Amino acid sequence: MDLLNVCIIGSGNWATTIARVVAINAVNSQFMEDKVNMYVYEEIIDGRKLTEIINTTHVNVKYMPDYVLPPNVVAYDDVVTTARDADIIIFAIPPTFVSSCCKTLLGKIKPMAHGVSLIKGFERNDDGHIALISHLIMRQLKIPCSVLVGCNLAHEIANNNFAEGTIGCRDQKYMRILSDLFKSDTFRVVVTDDADCVEICSTLRNIIAFGAGLADGLEFNENTKAGIIRRGFLETLQFVDVFYPGSRLATFFEACGISDLVTSCYANRNRKLAEAFVKTGRPLSELEHVLIPGHEPLGPVTSELINLMLKKKGLEEKFPLFTTIYRICTGAYPLTRLVETLRFAREDIYHPNHIFQL
Numbered sequence: 001m002d003l004l005n006v007c008i009i010g011s012g013n014w015a016t017t018i019a020r021v022v023a024i025n026a027v028n029s030q031f032m033e034d035k036v037n038m039y040v041y042e043e044i045i046d047g048r049k050l051t052e053i054i055n056t057t058h059v060n061v062k063y064m065p066d067y068v069l070p071p072n073v074v075a076y077d078d079v080v081t082t083a084r085d086a087d088i089i090i091f092a093i094p095p096t097f098v099s100s101c102c103k104t105l106l107g108k109i110k111p112m113a114h115g116v117s118l119i120k121g122f123e124r125n126d127d128g129h130i131a132l133i134s135h136l137i138m139r140q141l142k143i144p145c146s147v148l149v150g151c152n153l154a155h156e157i158a159n160n161n162f163a164e165g166t167i168g169c170r171d172q173k174y175m176r177i178l179s180d181l182f183k184s185d186t187f188r189v190v191v192t193d194d195a196d197c198v199e200i201c202s203t204l205r206n207i208i209a210f211g212a213g214l215a216d217g218l219e220f221n222e223n224t225k226a227g228i229i230r231r232g233f234l235e236t237l238q239f240v241d242v243f244y245p246g247s248r249l250a251t252f253f254e255a256c257g258i259s260d261l262v263t264s265c266y267a268n269r270n271r272k273l274a275e276a277f278v279k280t281g282r283p284l285s286e287l288e289h290v291l292i293p294g295h296e297p298l299g300p301v302t303s304e305l306i307n308l309m310l311k312k313k314g315l316e317e318k319f320p321l322f323t324t325i326y327r328i329c330t331g332a333y334p335l336t337r338l339v340e341t342l343r344f345a346r347e348d349i350y351h352p353n354h355i356f357q358l
Helices: 013-027 050-057 079-083 095-105 133-141 154-158 172-182 195-217 222-243 249-253 255-266 269-280 284-291 298-312 320-330 337-344
Strands: 004-009 032-039 064-068 073-076 088-091 114-117 122-124 130-132 145-150 163-168 187-192
Touching: 004 013, 004 079, 013 032, 013 064, 013 073, 013 088, 013 154, 013 172, 032 079, 050 073, 064 154, 073 079, 079 095, 088 095, 088 172, 095 122, 095 133, 114 133, 122 133, 122 298, 130 133, 130 195, 130 298, 133 145, 133 195, 145 172, 145 195, 145 255, 163 172, 163 195, 163 255, 172 187, 195 222, 195 249, 195 255, 195 269, 195 298, 195 320, 195 337, 222 249, 222 255, 222 320, 222 337, 249 255, 255 269, 269 284, 269 298, 298 320, 320 337
Parallel strands: 004 032, 004 088, 032 073, 088 114, 114 145, 163 187
Antiparallel strands: 122 130, 145 163
16 A cells, blocks of 8 residues: 655645644655645745745744754645645634635646545625535545544644544545544544534534623623533524434534534633623624734634525524624614513424434
8 A cells, every 4th residue: 555645735824734633644754754744835934935944944944943854844835735645634724715725726636536624614605605615625636535623722732731633524535544644642633434524513613702702702601601602502503404314413523523623712812802892892803903914813814704605594583692793793782782672582493404402
């Protein structure tokens, strides 16, 4: 069997953190080549190219200056050079760059390559609905694509704090390979073939984290915040049942579901943005540039797209928390509506396919 070649597209906090894990596993694996290519958007730091700094000092001084990369991570400033020989292509770039990256790589990678998306976010379909990033990669590059989601605060994994992740893998022969590629002594990884559910959970949690931030800004107690998390989790179950039927209940209780949701509601840029929105009274568009420059706050934009999907099916009232958060973002509802929604939300759960009992 030929050794598998692995590359990483991206060099931010999360990409660099995963590069450290993957590179160590590649060296210790009898199935993988030692060298791990990493695509780096070239920048000049103190008069030197970032790729040169990484390849000589093994430190990504721009995004992870306090951590040393294994020497088998090799940085390139050209995405085609990085990926052309790879059997496994790990994508860890902002969602807005996925389409252009795929267009550049089309026809220039191995036809039997396997993608893995670590990307938090989504694209908009032409109809305005959510397009999952893994679907976008599969459609544009004509290769299968798995997803890795979970309690993935980069600095915690880099510090070897225990964390969990979920891999949604659509190709059974890659399940063991991907598990071995990403897991470590302190990073527990579970693999499932329920890939769409894994990815959509990661998307919906941004709305709920924004709701939790509103609660923090209003200085609600922990019971109220817990109510938002519970209701949000419940509506996530409903949403997947309606729009991604066939998913399994067990998936929601993996790291991609409940763990990622709880982490996001306490340590997430959407939570931070919502808290500032309440306390400052400034417009979201203004706060986005101040608090999280270079990043799109996924809570408000996700709530907009989800509301569009719900409205088309006449289901806004069946998802009262998602609907309320969206309308608070647009100014249609006052902040006080958040608690009213929790108080009066009905518990007759809408699940047309009866995949699970609630």
